[in-house]
Amino acid sequence: MARKVMTGNSATAYGALVSGVEVVSAYPITPQTTVVEKIAEFVSDGSFKGKYICVESEHSALASCISASQTGVRTFTATSSQGLLLMHEMVHWAANTRSPVGLVNVNRAVGPPWSIWADHTDAIAQRDTGALNIFVESAQEILDMVIQGYKVCEDPDVLLPFIINADAFFLSHTFEPVDVPDAKKVQEWLGKYEAPYPLDPDDPHGYGSLTFPHQWYMELRYNIKRAMDRSAELIPKVSKEFAKLFGRDHGGNVEEYRTKDAEVALVAMGTMVSTARDVVDKMRDEGHKVGLVKVRSFRPFPQKELRDIAERIPVLGVADRCYTYGQEGPLSTEARAAVYTLKDRPVIKNYVIGVGGRDIHVNVLRKVFLDIEKVKEKGLDKESVWVGLKRPPDEPPEVM
Amino acid sequence: MAKEKKETRGRGDWKTYADMPPGPISMKSTRGVSLTGGWRTVKPVIHLDECIKCMTCWKFCPDVSIVVRKDGYPRVDYVYCKGCGICANECPKECIEMVLEDTPVTEEPEGEAVAEGKEA
Numbered sequence: 001m002a003r004k005v006m007t008g009n010s011a012t013a014y015g016a017l018v019s020g021v022e023v024v025s026a027y028p029i030t031p032q033t034t035v036v037e038k039i040a041e042f043v044s045d046g047s048f049k050g051k052y053i054c055v056e057s058e059h060s061a062l063a064s065c066i067s068a069s070q071t072g073v074r075t076f077t078a079t080s081s082q083g084l085l086l087m088h089e090m091v092h093w094a095a096n097t098r099s100p101v102g103l104v105n106v107n108r109a110v111g112p113p114w115s116i117w118a119d120h121t122d123a124i125a126q127r128d129t130g131a132l133n134i135f136v137e138s139a140q141e142i143l144d145m146v147i148q149g150y151k152v153c154e155d156p157d158v159l160l161p162f163i164i165n166a167d168a169f170f171l172s173h174t175f176e177p178v179d180v181p182d183a184k185k186v187q188e189w190l191g192k193y194e195a196p197y198p199l200d201p202d203d204p205h206g207y208g209s210l211t212f213p214h215q216w217y218m219e220l221r222y223n224i225k226r227a228m229d230r231s232a233e234l235i236p237k238v239s240k241e242f243a244k245l246f247g248r249d250h251g252g253n254v255e256e257y258r259t260k261d262a263e264v265a266l267v268a269m270g271t272m273v274s275t276a277r278d279v280v281d282k283m284r285d286e287g288h289k290v291g292l293v294k295v296r297s298f299r300p301f302p303q304k305e306l307r308d309i310a311e312r313i314p315v316l317g318v319a320d321r322c323y324t325y326g327q328e329g330p331l332s333t334e335a336r337a338a339v340y341t342l343k344d345r346p347v348i349k350n351y352v353i354g355v356g357g358r359d360i361h362v363n364v365l366r367k368v369f370l371d372i373e374k375v376k377e378k379g380l381d382k383e384s385v386w387v388g389l390k391r392p393p394d395e396p397p398e399v400m
Numbered sequence: 401m402a403k404e405k406k407e408t409r410g411r412g413d414w415k416t417y418a419d420m421p422p423g424p425i426s427m428k429s430t431r432g433v434s435l436t437g438g439w440r441t442v443k444p445v446i447h448l449d450e451c452i453k454c455m456t457c458w459k460f461c462p463d464v465s466i467v468v469r470k471d472g473y474p475r476v477d478y479v480y481c482k483g484c485g486i487c488a489n490e491c492p493k494e495c496i497e498m499v500l501e502d503t504p505v506t507e508e509p510e511g512e513a514v515a516e517g518k519e520a
Contacts, residue, residue, distance in 0.1 A: 207425060
């Protein structure tokens with residue numbers, strides 16, 4: 001195992017390399033570009049021996065990966081924002097053809113106006129595709145989750161694509177020490193990908209042809225539902241297996257931090273979790289009983305885990321780095337839905353924060369935690385608030 | 401790549417979601433099931449007396465519904481032709497006419513089929 005100082009984008013490229021990916025097809029887009037460049041470097045120095053397909057768009061990049069995956073090889077692509085949105089049709093296609101393509105999405109705000117900074121809108125737009133949607137908070141976690149993504153998604157009972165979401169710049173361009181596991185050891189663990197019905201000229205089948213309403217469409221969709229449910233069981237299991245072999249356990253579908261005796265907790269995804277850890281530590285030192293819940297898997301959504309947490313903690317704040325217009329932050333909506341069946345439902349307040357890469361400073365998160373405590377004392381004032389918004393002088397900020 | 405043949409139950413032989421392969425795979429030809437000719441509102445009629453056997457219609461047909469007979473002339477396979485009109489649009493002799501589905505036409509004799517795999 002080699003420990004190197006590298007960016008999240010390099011860690012992404014190394015993740016694909018050590019996983020023994022055989023086909024890569026990607027189209028450069030800021031802030032993902034250096035992933036593509038790093039893999040090109042692997043091609044030129046001979047360390048990547050697979051096929052690198054240059055294409056004219058993200059739509060074609062994912063289409064190439066899907067076709068390659070259907071022949072029975074491990075495939076990888078990476079993108080951001082508008083690129084992922086252009087891929088969107090193909091993300092459905094990857095799931096519907098049950099192709100376990102690996103995809104790293106460097107979360108970037110959606111334009112116009114152009115913004116290249118962190119925002120989760122691009123990822124959340126893939127919610128209904130049937131792709132696993134995983135959020136990470138460090139370069140190491142990207143690398144480890146690329147490997148684990150293949151382990152989970154190439155399982156014969158899963159066979160779905162996965163998207164690892166890494167916040168723009170906070171991860172993509174920030175240098176961190178990263179352990180790169182031994183490629184041979186990783187590939188021994190992953191095994192060879194076996195497509196159930198590989199595209200083979202000697203054994204032809206029709207792939208994705210027409211099915212009538214009375215035939216099999218509903219059943220094919222139900223089987224994707226079953227596969228996604230299976231992935232929810234596998235993610236924590238695979239994480240444990242990975243920890244045994246490589247010494248790191250990032251947690252299952254959720255990770256709890258100092259929630260044991262917490263009276264309130266913040267639920268969040270992505271890099272803001274790292275900042276929130278520091279805030280929780282500091283506030284704990286001051287006697288505040290605050291905790292943190294990191295949602296790692298947005299799809300499959302950790303309903304069971306969140307219900308369990310909600311039974312113990314009566315007040316939850318849910319932070320969203322994006323917004324669903326006409327509703328509220330998407331993570332908050334999902335969290336509310338998950339806990340709805342509980343007899344004693346917790347109070348949930350949604351905080352829309354860091355949209356378009358606006359800095360989520362420790363002081364900002366501290367105010368959010370104090371606001372959640374206020375909700376516990378005085379009850380819920382508003383269901384969803386925008387934190388750090390520039391407001392007219394006569395309008396007080398919603399989180400003081 | 402797994403070369404050994406898996407147990408393949410044909411599409412239509414499945415009883416429930418649990419019998420099916422994971423992806424949308426057709427185990428055998430669906431030609432006998434999807435008779436798409438019924439989708440037409442207009443149909444192509446080839447005026448063979450003007451046809452020069454250039455095979456442009458055969459080449460352009462997206463549904464493999466132009467078949468070439470032993471006499472070398474193209475015919476329309478009305479069981480599958482959806483009536484898209486591409487053949488009529490592409491015909492350099494303009495001898496393919498799109499007519500309403502219910503227009504009675506004098507069908508040209510079918511002609512003897514060439515052996516399978518040798519069409520055109």
